[in-house]
Amino acid sequence: MDAVLNIPLEHVLFLSIILFLIGAFGILIRRNVIFVLLSLEIMMNAAALAFIAAGARWGEPDGQVMFMFILALAAAEVAVGLGLVVQLSRRFQTLDIDRAEELNG
Amino acid sequence: MFQAGLPYLILTTGLIVLMVGVSIHRSHQVAWSLTVLTLIATFISHFFVYEAVATDIVVITELFRVDSIAYFFNAVFLLATLVLVLFAQVFLDRRTKFTEEFYVLILAATLGAMMLPASTHFASLILGLEVISISLYALIAYPDHARPPLEAGLKYLVLSGVGTATLLMGMAFIYAASGNLDFSSIHITDGSMEGEILFLIGNTLFWCGIAFKLSLVPFHIWTPDVYHGAPSVVTAFLATVSKGAVFAVVLRYVIEADILSSDTISNAIMLIACASMVIGNLLALLQNNLKRLLAYSSIAHMGYLLIVVFLISVNTSLGYESALFYLVSYFVMTLAAFGVIIALSSKSETEVDTLNGISGLLWTKPAAGAVLIAAALSLAGIPLTVGFFAKYYLFTAGISEGMWPLVVCLVLGSGLGIFYYVRIIFRTLEKPQEELSVSVPWLGLSITVLLALAIIVFGLYPTPLVDLIRAILVFPPTL
Numbered sequence: 051m052d053a054v055l056n057i058p059l060e061h062v063l064f065l066s067i068i069l070f071l072i073g074a075f076g077i078l079i080r081r082n083v084i085f086v087l088l089s090l091e092i093m094m095n096a097a098a099l100a101f102i103a104a105g106a107r108w109g110e111p112d113g114q115v116m117f118m119f120i121l122a123l124a125a126a127e128v129a130v131g132l133g134l135v136v137q138l139s140r141r142f143q144t145l146d147i148d149r150a151e152e153l154n155g
Numbered sequence: 156m157f158q159a160g161l162p163y164l165i166l167t168t169g170l171i172v173l174m175v176g177v178s179i180h181r182s183h184q185v186a187w188s189l190t191v192l193t194l195i196a197t198f199i200s201h202f203f204v205y206e207a208v209a210t211d212i213v214v215i216t217e218l219f220r221v222d223s224i225a226y227f228f229n230a231v232f233l234l235a236t237l238v239l240v241l242f243a244q245v246f247l248d249r250r251t252k253f254t255e256e257f258y259v260l261i262l263a264a265t266l267g268a269m270m271l272p273a274s275t276h277f278a279s280l281i282l283g284l285e286v287i288s289i290s291l292y293a294l295i296a297y298p299d300h301a302r303p304p305l306e307a308g309l310k311y312l313v314l315s316g317v318g319t320a321t322l323l324m325g326m327a328f329i330y331a332a333s334g335n336l337d338f339s340s341i342h343i344t345d346g347s348m349e350g351e352i353l354f355l356i357g358n359t360l361f362w363c364g365i366a367f368k369l370s371l372v373p374f375h376i377w378t379p380d381v382y383h384g385a386p387s388v389v390t391a392f393l394a395t396v397s398k399g400a401v402f403a404v405v406l407r408y409v410i411e412a413d414i415l416s417s418d419t420i421s422n423a424i425m426l427i428a429c430a431s432m433v434i435g436n437l438l439a440l441l442q443n444n445l446k447r448l449l450a451y452s453s454i455a456h457m458g459y460l461l462i463v464v465f466l467i468s469v470n471t472s473l474g475y476e477s478a479l480f481y482l483v484s485y486f487v488m489t490l491a492a493f494g495v496i497i498a499l500s501s502k503s504e505t506e507v508d509t510l511n512g513i514s515g516l517l518w519t520k521p522a523a524g525a526v527l528i529a530a531a532l533s534l535a536g537i538p539l540t541v542g543f544f545a546k547y548y549l550f551t552a553g554i555s556e557g558m559w560p561l562v563v564c565l566v567l568g569s570g571l572g573i574f575y576y577v578r579i580i581f582r583t584l585e586k587p588q589e590e591l592s593v594s595v596p597w598l599g600l601s602i603t604v605l606l607a608l609a610i611i612v613f614g615l616y617p618t619p620l621v622d623l624i625r626a627i628l629v630f631p632p633t634l
Contacts, residue, residue: 059331063353070324077317086313093320100327108334113327116336119278120323123285127316130292134309142302147309 307384322364515587
């Protein structure tokens with residue numbers, strides 16, 4: 051049990067930063083809406099992981115409470131997102147964000 | 156003590172009744188009336204329970220602290236939403252077959268906006284923010300046959316999601332540094348080097364997230380596209396209520412967490428404010444679409460408002476006074492400007508939002524044209540309008556506290572701003588090339604005229620508004 055608890059805070063925070071950056075790059079380079087939503091989910095979960103690590107540092111449940119909040123938020127966000135994706139593919143037969151580009155100027 | 160939560164309960168009850176009602180029987184008229192009733196009842200309930208917050212500190216769990224300032228914000232948000240709901244009835248009929256859920260979503264967004272000014276904890280901050288954002292994703296993409304709204308909705312969803320994730324990451328780092336999630340105790344770190352660095356990273360990420368939500372430079376890229384694509388009623392909600400609510404919570408965060416005592420953070424915020432004022436106004440010069448132009452103008456206005464963040468940490472009561480005055484005047488003039496666009500677009504399928512569309516408006520639709528001119532003058536900060544006093548507040552405050560970079564940018568930004576606001580006015584005054592065939596609904600038109608009257612009346616005689624704000628600030632426990 052001790053071995054599990056002894057993971058230093060920094061290591062987990064680094065991992066969460068790496069996950070956050072992976073998500074951010076995914077949003078920047080992916081053109082498929084589904085993958086963009088997936089990357090968004092990775093970014094959210096990176097923050098959730100950081101909360102759990104911080105909560106473990108202080109030995110408080112608050113970090114895990116925030117984790118539950120983030121889980122619910124990300125689910126709600128993706129639910130709306132997938133609804134929009136269904137609309138996009140039904141009406142315009144595309145999942146490509148760039149092909150849906152009509153607004154500019 | 157829990158009576159201070161009454162307005163929230165009334166709004167939530169109305170929301171649930173509406174949601175159940177829509178699933179049983181669909182009727183645009185009934186849904187609309189119920190929404191208007193809920194908003195008015197919530198607004199009035201503030202007066203009945205005002206005593207409770209005006210004499211005592213009301214803490215509802217550790218997540219919320221309701222005070223008279225929060226009530227003031229709530230009242231402003233409710234009035235703004237009411238105005239937009241009044242506009243929405245005619246506006247929606249041309250855009251979708253299913254109009255009822257719009258009202259459920261806009262009530263939910265208002266509930267989120269009311270949570271933010273009262274929040275004192277990261278959990279309530281993120282909850283309120285997301286209740287607004289998630290309702291807005293659906294609201295932006297609401298019209299069911301046009302393409303731009305759907306595109307704008309997706310764009311807002313992705314970018315606002317990135318903002319939220321950044322904000323959450325910042326909160327997690329701050330929590331790792333200090334072990335606290337409520338605003339008043341997060342700046343107490345253990346003093347170690349490590350804790351300081353974590354706190355700094357956390358705050359940087361936190362402010363990046365906030366800048367996303369307030370569309371400050373350099374996180375403003377989404378603003379013009381989303382403003383342009385969204386239906387005008389929703390754009391106006393996004394520009395006023397959603398940004399106002401985020402700003403309300405930022406003010407409380409700055410005061411309670413004493414965040415500007417760190418030089419690094421305060422310099423960074425100053426840079427963001429200056430960049431927003433100058434770049435927002437510069438980019439607005441190039442726009443030919445009224446909604447995009449107003450988007451850039453709102454970026455600049457949020458930059459001006461950031462001056463208050465500095466003011467409030469040295470002189471809390473003057474800071475709040477100018478913040479509330481500026482927000483009220485920003486709400487009135489933005490709603491008036493969007494009100495004209497909404498009123499013109501109500502009876503047509505597409506939005507009348509280009510500068511060509513308003514050419515000669517004063518001659519074809521005199522009332523709408525006059526309102527647009529009043530709104531443009533006020534947004535530019537010309538004397539005899541309420542926008543002038545709002546800017547004057549910030550200007551004098553900036554000089555008295557010696558915040559020179561901000562004052563210089565404020566003057567520079569306002570100077571640049573006059574060019575494009577005058578362009579709107581010139582286009583309105585032009586000789587009309589063709590007869591504008593759209594008809595304008597009387598309800599929408601009379602509301603915009605009322606808003607324009609408010610701009611002029613408070614511009615000539617702001618004393619009642621200032622007195623009201625000072626009365627609100629007499630007993631807030633934060634001062």
